[in-house]
Amino acid sequence: MGFLDIPGLGVAHYHEYGIGSKPMLAFHGYGMTGRQFHVLEKSILQAYHVYGFDHFFHGESKLNGWTEQQILAGMPRAMVSEYVEEWFKLHGRQRFSVMGYSIGANIALILIEEYADLIDEVILMAPDGLSVYKGFEILLHKPWGRYMFKNVTKSKWLAPTMLKNLKRVKFIDESLYQIAYNEIDTEQKRQDVYYTLNLIRLLKPDTVKIAALINQHHIKCRLIFGRHDNLFPMKAALPFIGSIENAEVHEVAMGHWLVTKQLDEYLVNLQQ
Structure with missing residues (x-):
C-alpha cells in the first residue's frame, strides 16, 4: 500500500x-x-x-x-x-x-x-x-434535489423511510435497498454519503x-x-x-x- x-x-x-x-x-x-x-x-x-x-x-x-x-x-x-x-x-x-x-x-x-x-x-x-x-442528477444538480438530499441525510428517519418507499414503488430492488440501507444507518454514514456524492458531482x-x-x-x-x-x-x-x-x-x-x-x-x- x-x-x-x-x-x-x-x-x-x-x-x-x-x-x-x-x-x-x-x-x-x-x-x-x-x-x-x-x-x-x-x-x-x-x-x-x-x-x-x-x-x-x-x-x-x-x-x-x-x-x-x-x-x-x-x-x-x-x-x-x-x-x-x-x-x-x-x-x-x-x-x-x-x-x-x-x-x-x-x-x-x-x-x-x-x-x-x-x-x-x-x-x-x-x-x-x-x-x-436520473436519481444522482436530481440529488446533485437540481436545487430542490440538493435541498432534499441535505435534509434527508441529517435525519434519522427520513432516509430509511425514503428507501422503503423507493423499494415499494420498485424504483430500487431488494439488493439495492440492502446496500443503501447499510450505508445510512448511522449519522456518520449518512454524512459520508452526502459528502462523497457531492465531492464527485x-x-x-x-x-x-x-x-x-x-x-x-x-x-x-x-x-x-x-x-x-x-x-x-x-x-x-x-x-x-x-x-x-x-x-x-x-x-x-x-x-x-x-x-x-x-x-x-x-x-x-x-x-x-
Whole structure:
C-alpha cells in the first residue's frame, strides 16, 4: 500500500495486490475501499498488479483542509489527472490500464480522456458515467434535489423511510435497498454519503470523446453489467457500447453487486 499527496486535494491512499506485472489503477464503488477487487484473484489479478485507490470519505484517504462549502461545490475535474501524475512520480511514467466499478468508473473514464495514449485496457463493471442516472442528477444538480438530499441525510428517519418507499414503488430492488440501507444507518454514514456524492458531482465523463479515443488508440475495452442491476443497467449504456469498435461486453446473471468471487469464476471460465 502507499499514499499519494495530491496538491490542493489531500492524501489518496492505495492498496497493492495482484501477481501480474502490468500496472492497473482501480477505483472502487461506494462503501468499499481500494481492496474491493482483490476477490478477482483467479482472473484479473493473474495478469495485473492493481493499485486500488480509496475514495475520499472511504478507507485512509483524507482531504486536506477542505471546507464543507468546497466539498459541496465538488472536486474540480482537472484534479483527477493528479492521481496519475503523482503515481508517475513514485513509479515512473509508463503505460497502464484502468478499472472502475459503479461510481469509481467515472474516474477511470476521465483518465481515458487524459491519458488515452498510455492506456492499454479499461475494465468497467456496473459503471456509472456511461449515461445520466436520473436519481444522482436530481440529488446533485437540481436545487430542490440538493435541498432534499441535505435534509434527508441529517435525519434519522427520513432516509430509511425514503428507501422503503423507493423499494415499494420498485424504483430500487431488494439488493439495492440492502446496500443503501447499510450505508445510512448511522449519522456518520449518512454524512459520508452526502459528502462523497457531492465531492464527485463534477466528474462527468465525455462519453463521445472517450469512445473516439478508445477506437483511435485501440484500447482494449471490457464492459460488465448485471442482468438484474436496476442502478446502472446495460440498456442505459447501449449508445456508448455501440460506438466502441471492439468492445467486449458481458451481461451476467447478477445484480449491481458485481465484484464477487462469482464474477471471478465467470471471467475464468471465459478463458477456458
